[in-house]
Amino acid sequence: MKKKVNRTKPVSLTFRVTEGDAELIRRNAKSAGMDLTKYLTTCAVGKEIVHINGFDDCARALRRQGTNLNQLITLANMGRISSVNVGETYELYLEIQKLLKEVLERKV
Secondary structure, three states, rough: OOOOOOOOOOOOOOOOOHHHHHHHHHHHHHHHOHHHHHHHHHOOOOOOOOOOOOHHHHHHHHHHHHHHHHHHHHHHOOOOOOOOOOOHHHHHHHHHHHHHHHHHOOOO
């Protein structure tokens, strides 16, 4: 008895391209930070592919900053630290997050 493979994308499409086109497609997918399937699907359904160089590093730093802020707030709520003035930092964090979302949504 054959095992049934549970896939979220069960339909397989095959098409032919030249070696040059295949290499170009692979390079474009890699530079967009996508696997080949996701890249080709995105192109085929007419969605815009946006890859922002350095965004991953920026997002990682923003997540770390958010984690640090959350830890400070937790310590303050537990009473382990008494003087934390994170209001300005928190507002800046929210503004950075808003700007990054706008960039991702291509509103900027």
